[in-house]
Amino acid sequence: MKKFKQLMIIGVKANGKVAAEAALKMNRWERIAFLEDDPSISFCMGIRIVDRIDEVFKYINDYEILVALGDNKIRAQLHEEMKKAGAVIPKVVHPAAVIGEMVEIGRGTVVMAGAIINCSSRIGEGCMICSGASIDHDNLIEDYVHIAPGVHTAGTVTIGKHSWVGIGSVISNNISIASDSTIGAGAVVLKNIIEAGIYAGVPARKIK
Ligand SMILES: CC(C)(COP(=O)(O)OP(=O)(O)OC[C@H]1O[C@@H](n2cnc3c(N)ncnc32)[C@H](O)[C@@H]1OP(=O)(O)O)[C@@H](O)C(=O)NCCC(=O)NCCS
Structure with missing residues (x-):
């Protein structure tokens, strides 16, 4: 499977945050960033929110994509969309x-x-x-x-x-x-x- 040196995590609330913690500890990606729709949040754990979630398609050629939304069904839907779009999902x-x-x-x-x-x-x-x-x-x-x-x-x-x-x-x-x-x-x-x-x-x- 193709690999990128950058990871985009979708969702910054509980699931996204703990996913970022695990990803940082893996030491595998040179850059980690977040997509999040809540405009009141700019950073999470020192990691920048770079865009809104519906802009994800701009990133799939440069970043591995991890959907970390808390609602199981919403996470499922976006994960499936990412698969269809050919995203690299770690x-x-x-x-x-x-x-x-x-x-x-x-x-x-x-x-x-x-x-x-x-x-x-x-x-x-x-x-x-x-x-x-x-x-x-x-x-x-x-x-x-x-x-x-x-x-x-x-x-x-x-x-x-x-x-x-x-x-x-x-x-x-x-x-x-x-x-x-x-x-x-x-x-x-x-x-x-x-x-x-x-x-x-x-x-x-x-x-x-
Ligand atoms: C089971 C759960 C989802 C139900 O939530 P809810 O649909 O809002 O249910 P309610 O709060 O209306 O409770 C309904 C009844 O079930 C009882 N009840 C709710 N959760 C219970 C539990 N875990 N154990 C025993 N009884 C429980 C309530 O006391 C209430 O009883 P009553 O009608 O006699 O007053 C929730 O209580 C729960 O346990 N959530 C887990 C939270 C969790 O694990 N968080 C970790 C996130 S990583």
Whole structure:
């Protein structure tokens, strides 16, 4: 795959900021810049916001492009547009993450410090795997999933596309979670979730 020495991160709020932190620590790009629509922000962590998000097409011949917007579906849409436009999309893995053998990580995914992804797990495209999360062996984390800090998934878990897994939650072994699900902070998921919705509590139950 083609590589550029410059990285453009789309979105400067929580996800963009932590993605920039991981990208800086990788020491791979000579220049990192942001695109952001909030006119009140000019810099983030000393990195300049150079343009509005809809100007991204100007940059795809010189920069690798990482879509780091917080909303899973909006991130998915722009990531797909970037793929169609032929953008070079990197994966961003903090050097303090631990990545096991035979792990696959899709492009546009960010893995933060302290995250552990154990052997034979597959992480899709455009995912966020936040600080200190652990994904055990043989998991399938589908595209555009957000795994918040400190989540633990046991072995052979599947988490469907666009799902959002809240801070500190625990997913037991062999569990499947339907696409578009939300798992609340601190939930313990002990049964398959077959219908999208919001699930919380110990054990997790549908609340919405
Ligand atoms: C699950 C969640 C998304 C639901 O948000 P919401 O739709 O706004 O839900 P509400 O606040 O209206 O709560 C509805 C009910 O569920 C309960 N509830 C909400 N979240 C809960 C949780 N995590 N655990 C247990 N109960 C929860 C509320 O107490 C409320 O109960 P009540 O009707 O008896 O008062 C949210 O509470 C949550 O846990 N977010 C995770 C935040 C997080 O992980 N942030 C990290 C970002 S990286």
